[in-house]
Amino acid sequence: MSALLNMFRHRYFLCLVLGLPFGYLIIAYAQEKLFYGEVVHSSGELSVRLFMLALIVTPLSMMFPGKAFPRWLMKNRRYFGIASFAYAALHTVVYMLKLALWPDIARDAMLSEYWTGWIALFIFLALAATSNDFSVTRLKRTWKLLHRFAYLAGLMLFTHWVLVAFDRGAAIGHLMVLAGFEGYRFWRVKILKAHG
Secondary structure (H helix, E strand, C coil), X not given: CHHHHHHHHCHHHHHHHHHHHHHHHHHHHHCCCCCHHHHHHHHHHHHHHHHHHHHCHHHHHHHCCCCHHHXXXXXXXXXXXXXXXXXXXXXXXXXXXXXXXXHHHHHXXXXXXXXXXXXXXXXXXXXXXXXXXXXXXXXXXXXXXXXXXXXXXXXXXXHHHHHHCCCCHHHHHHHHHHHHHHHHHHHHHHHHHXXX
């Protein structure tokens, strides 16, 4: 039993779980079992949810200090962030393949509903590329400053989603959940500073 639990806790198993929907989306799209809109929608939502999970780790740790699940999330936060970038990249590649022509992609990129997405993607790329122990050691204080850009990425990400969505309710709902967690984190830090 303990061996089974250890397997579930292993990072390679987590990477497999995070990657399964990615593989399914690619294969199903290639076999035309999923349409363009379904793949773009699913990859985008998966990216957002994994990004949110990476961000709410700290508030969850504050809400449930010492609990095993928040500790596990904190330990594996980088994998959720990297997976979020991977799904955002898939989202972008499928979109680019659909348009096919660079002038069309460039034209879209001038619109606010698209350039916000591009900014989020480039920030995700920088964060994913530095989500490793070597970068933490090499960049030192700069690493923490760089990873604070995750909040700008979040702003751009949700702006993109709200502007391109047919139904904005899901985007606004996800944003409210994230704002609730981040609001709690801000309030808790303020309380701790006041009493510390």
